[in-house]
Amino acid sequence: MDRSFHALGDGTRREMIAMLARNGALSANELRSPFSVAQPTISKHLKVLEKAGLVRREINGRVHLFHLETAPLREAEDWISRHRTFWEGTLQRLEKFVNAADGQEDKT
Amino acid sequence: MDRSFHALGDGTRREMIAMLARNGALSANELRSPFSVAQPTISKHLKVLEKAGLVRREINGRVHLFHLETAPLREAEDWISRHRTFWEGTLQRLEKFVNAADGQEDKT
DNA sequence: ATAATGAATAGCCATATGGCTATATAAATT
């Protein structure tokens, strides 16, 4: 989880994920193309994504193809969702309670 | 977005968010209680969460109350969701295509 | 066999991170 969120906390890596989502499996070079960074920099980013399990590396000869792995994305998404919705539910209950109290106000 | 994901990339901070989701607004001290870390460390974590917009600080005298802020959580969640579902959709279309091709195989 | 290509590794740099202690600030208590 730490690794997933950390990997997502960088714009370059998020853009790489976006590319994979749009275009399917891409090579390291293809993933590099939109950015003006040195090749080893991309190599590092890819290793971060791989260690987080967000991408899977398929080695075909000298070209490394990267595939998006949705399971950890889903886990991260679910973590956020659980906590966000729980809290929003609490807010709603609170709101109802306050409204109900407002209705009662005159009667006290 | 960078800030949100980065803030979520630390277990202590995620646990603090979980506490806020469960218990509503909490003070810095309350948020510190489950962890065995020095007070300034929590202060730093709270600043990270605040700068990411994930929490709002309400100063009441000498106690700082922290509230969970769902908007950036929702944005982060949506970002993941968009890319994950897009890619899963692509996989499904691919699967259908492969299945269809399998069906045709004999006829060639 | 040689050259060219795709990617990884090594090693460096500046900056950021999460942790600490010590101290300061601010507000509530006595």
Added chain:
DNA sequence: AATTTATATAGCCATATGGCTATTCATTAT
């Protein structure tokens, strides 16, 4: 007024980060 309490700030440390260049490794092309 003095003390205690809640939090922040300053400053230090070790480690991690994202970037680079130079080099290496492995594979494909000539």
